[in-house]
Amino acid sequence: MTRRPAVPTRTWSGGHRWSPQQILTPRSEAEVLAGIAAARAAGRPLRVVGGGHSFSPLAATDGAAMSLDHYQGLVRADRASGLVTLRGGTRLWEIADLLAPHGLALEVMGDIDRQSIAGAIQTGTHGTGAAFTGFAGMVRGLRLALPDGSIVETSPAEDPDLFEAARLGLGVIGVVLEVTLACVPRFRLALTESTEDLDGTVRAFAARSREEDHHEFFWFPRTSRATVRTAVRVPAETPVLRPGRAAELLQREVLGNGAWEVLCRAASAVPAASRPVAEVASRVFAGSAVTDDSAAVFAAPRRVRFHESEWAIPAERFEEAFTALRRRLEEERVRVTFPLEIRRAAADDVWLSTASGRDTVYLAAHRYHREDPGPYLLLVQRTLAPFAARPHWGKRHWLGAWELAALYPRFEDFRAVRAAVDPEGLLLTPYLRHLLGVAPAA
Secondary structure: OEEEOOOOEEOOOOOOEEOOOEEEEOOOHHHHHHHHHHHHHHOOOEEEEOOOOOOOOOOOOOOEEEEOOOOOOEEEEEOOOOEEEEEOOOEHHHHHHHHHHHOEEOOOOOOOOOOEHHHHHHHOOOOOEOOOOOHHHHEEEEEEEOOOOOEEEEEOOEOHHHHHHHOOOOOOOOEEEEEEEEOEEOEEEEEEEEEEEHHHHHHHHHHHHHHOOEEEEEEOOOOOEEEEEEEEEEEOOOOOEOOOHHHHHHHHHHHHHHHHHHHHHHHHHOHHHHHHHHHHHHHHOOOOOEEEEHHHHHOOOOOOOEEEEEEEEEHHHHHHHHHHHHHHHHHOOOOOOOOEEEEEEOOEOOOOOOOEOOOEEEEEEEEEOOOOOHHHHHHHHHHHHHHOOEEOOOOOOOOOHHHHHHHOOOHHHHHHHHHHHOOOOOOOOHHHHHHHOOOOOO
16 A cells, blocks of 8 residues: 655645645555554544545545545446446546446546546545435445454445445445445436526526436626526437537637636726626526536536535525525625526435435535635625525535434434444544544544
8 A cells, every 4th residue: 555645735725725644645455554553553544535635524534545546447247227336536537438338437427537436435525416416426345444443345235324324424324435336327428518698597487407418507696697408318329519619619618718717806806896807707608508427417527616505495495595695685785706506406315415205406606716605605695594404415504413413304314324333433534523423532
């Protein structure tokens, strides 16, 4: 196992930084177990770091940090059943190429693909589509290295309580060595984007998000327009349609990242410029129509860094929740350049999923990384709280165990499984103890 000197570590946005005493990069199951044993012997907490793309300090530790970047790849794929097993460190952006020879694809993805598959399921990563769950809902089996040094296979038929806790486990149940997912035959997406009136977009969202495969919209606060994105699933043989290379480079990189960085940086230096920047962006945010392989359409480059908070609310309460948030942001005269993103996902039965037991709409708020995100994101949190809003585990929020227990019916079941598999708290940190209501280590 490679051991590198301790180095400063941070989340993608730079919102949280930490310095682990040790960084472990195992290349085999035996080396994962050796890392667990060494941390336990030293009385040192152990956290597994995925792509580092969370905005919350889930992976932050001053103990041992373990990266699975050297433990990646496809273990097996069965085209007939659609079941695919991947090593935990495999990055999302690599999966399409791994599955293509088998004629398979992930059923849905989010708009960022830098995460590891283990990190994506452990934090509740999701995409958009009323018929589709997040990544944890696709999990059909797990191979775990537990804190006691044992390796177990778990599924709905093998230790179901452990499986239910571990498929969205915040990294506190065990090290995810392998993930078995339910995949689908390869397909392409035909994406269209348009700029539409905000009021009409909000009124139509419930119906359109039910009728369309993948429907979402972006709204720059205190503007009257929405950028609407709709993607339809089409056969894998459908011809690819993309803008010319120069046009796409201009849209995605020059305007979508380069110019956007300059505008956001200017607004952070001169806050009065935030409103004009948002007004301009709300008119030109929509891109050209695209048809391509699903992974190439779901994900987009995100080079301008930001802080993010995301809240899951019951789908039937979306319109009143959005109206309340829109009113509050206007009353507070917020100055923010980044848009809110509104998506929808199907209910699932994952214990700690933000969509557990309910059809869900997500409202995600973003703030440019050079600006203090606290006041704005906390305002969003407090405004959405009356709507039974659940926080995305990998994004910024200010809730603890007492509030979370009221939002998740299986919260106590999760706590019981965690306590059983890790009574010494090897995989815990002060932040996770706060989230889960676990007393500080003696």
